[in-house]
Amino acid sequence: MMKQNKLQKSLQALLLLLALGLSACSMGTAVQPWEKGTLARPEMTFGGDKLDTGYTEHIYSSKEAASGGAGVGGGGCGCN
Amino acid sequence: MRSKSNKSSALLGTALATAAMMLPSVQFASADVAPERGIISFKYLNYQEHQGALGTSVATPGPAVSENHDVETEIEHKNESHNHNEGAVWVNLVSGASALPTATPSVLTPSSVSSTTGSTAADRISVNAYSIMAMVPIAGKWSLATTFISDSVSGASPIYHTSGLTHMTDSRSVVDAQLTRYFPSGNVAVGTSYSKESDYLSRSYSLQGSLSTEDKNTTFTLGGSITNDTITPKSLSNVTETKNIYAALIGVTRVLSKNDIVQINVGYSKGEGYYSDPYKYYDKRPDKRNNTTVMGRWNHHFEGSDGTARTSYRYYTDTFGIKAHTLEGEYVQPLGNGLTVAPLLRLYTQNEADFYIATSAAEQAEPRLVTTPSLSAVYYSLDQRLSAFGAVTLGLKVSKQLGPDWLVDGKVEFYEQRSEWALSGHADKALAPFSARSIQLGISREF
Numbered sequence: 033m034m035k036q037n038k039l040q041k042s043l044q045a046l047l048l049l050l051a052l053g054l055s056a057c058s059m060g061t062a063v064q065p066w067e068k069g070t071l072a073r074p075e076m077t078f079g080g081d082k083l084d085t086g087y088t089e090h091i092y093s094s095k096e097a098a099s100g101g102a103g104v105g106g107g108g109c110g111c112n
Numbered sequence: 113m114r115s116k117s118n119k120s121s122a123l124l125g126t127a128l129a130t131a132a133m134m135l136p137s138v139q140f141a142s143a144d145v146a147p148e149r150g151i152i153s154f155k156y157l158n159y160q161e162h163q164g165a166l167g168t169s170v171a172t173p174g175p176a177v178s179e180n181h182d183v184e185t186e187i188e189h190k191n192e193s194h195n196h197n198e199g200a201v202w203v204n205l206v207s208g209a210s211a212l213p214t215a216t217p218s219v220l221t222p223s224s225v226s227s228t229t230g231s232t233a234a235d236r237i238s239v240n241a242y243s244i245m246a247m248v249p250i251a252g253k254w255s256l257a258t259t260f261i262s263d264s265v266s267g268a269s270p271i272y273h274t275s276g277l278t279h280m281t282d283s284r285s286v287v288d289a290q291l292t293r294y295f296p297s298g299n300v301a302v303g304t305s306y307s308k309e310s311d312y313l314s315r316s317y318s319l320q321g322s323l324s325t326e327d328k329n330t331t332f333t334l335g336g337s338i339t340n341d342t343i344t345p346k347s348l349s350n351v352t353e354t355k356n357i358y359a360a361l362i363g364v365t366r367v368l369s370k371n372d373i374v375q376i377n378v379g380y381s382k383g384e385g386y387y388s389d390p391y392k393y394y395d396k397r398p399d400k401r402n403n404t405t406v407m408g409r410w411n412h413h414f415e416g417s418d419g420t421a422r423t424s425y426r427y428y429t430d431t432f433g434i435k436a437h438t439l440e441g442e443y444v445q446p447l448g449n450g451l452t453v454a455p456l457l458r459l460y461t462q463n464e465a466d467f468y469i470a471t472s473a474a475e476q477a478e479p480r481l482v483t484t485p486s487l488s489a490v491y492y493s494l495d496q497r498l499s500a501f502g503a504v505t506l507g508l509k510v511s512k513q514l515g516p517d518w519l520v521d522g523k524v525e526f527y528e529q530r531s532e533w534a535l536s537g538h539a540d541k542a543l544a545p546f547s548a549r550s551i552q553l554g555i556s557r558e559f
Binding site for chain 2: 062063065067068069070071073075076077078081082083084086087088091092095096097098099100101102103104105108109110111
């Protein structure tokens, strides 16, 4: 039962997110392609320095109970 | 009134209806373009942990014992038998003898650690690692990225709470590859990862796709991964354990203005298999661990200073009973001549796992008296990483662009973890504060 509730909650959050995301499409004034010079700068993207992120996430996941959140994939380790 | 399931199906209906209404006006178009240039990067990491001696270190000098993986043979016996008395068990850290019927652990004292490694009593694990990443664009529609990481780990590690130091060494190699296909309306990426340690093998496969709206201001991302781990504890001969993890992530990235971009990701992961730590005292964890993460990120560019604030918040919850909050901020400031500095601050807090066993009064008075779980306990762990704590990271990254092709960077980070900094849960105040320092040095070239 507990599991079912957790799953339901996650599903609800997911659908809410999708609905919000979609409705956001029709809100506000759209940023035009010629206004995206700043957004193209590396520090404005969510990617970042892959090797730095790799080290940092690995260290945190071996010292703290929480991990993940930003993406999928990447292997596990015996460190936690 | 509606029942809970009715409510959720109503919500589902609403969401689907909203989605359906929106879809005709959403023209999916170019999400991402294939990279024009390739890149090759190298990065070195040096990492050193420390742990203060808050009544947890044993002052008596003793003989140095290395290779804890041999030592732990006996510890695992104890985990299996679990036929201890309630209260505390005396562990003789000096001679290796123990009052436990089946256990004879030989444990390093801080002084013997220092005599063997030349480090100080507070030093714990140290890591030296290097990694190489290469990405090549293929035919304007594809890209292939591959990463290789190699690290060597050595030093003293506690086997219960913050006590019972044993010396360990290990090395790890990781290879991963990701192939991405770019379409006019988005991209699809497949990835694989292979990680090997002397006692742990992990294979992972992932698939991720993203779609953007015509104005490219909104991007939806959906991803999934499967991870298969094989654990062969050195403490147990002829024993092979497995762990399988299935994960999914859904995300929305939205351009809010020419200076603001936000992202929300929701992740769910379902894991089954061996979660215990075979190298720790009294460690028996559930064989299922499911977690949910919600992460929000916001990057804002300041036109006045030309700097960029990168902020993120993550909520994590799992079936071990852990709830954790992570708040991170980084400020990237270009200084001219290709020089950029980026200070960062990270705040973290978690409560303890449902089955975490806090340090008993007896162990607080005498660290060699290991706290034992109650006989009725099905799951138990004395691992400090499953206790309630808070942590702070302070860091600074400096990078310098050299001409159009080369980039060099350096980063230093200081991390401190303390039980009294936990914002929720029951802090086990007998745990010694933990700290770490890391240095990264990198160089990369575009071609």
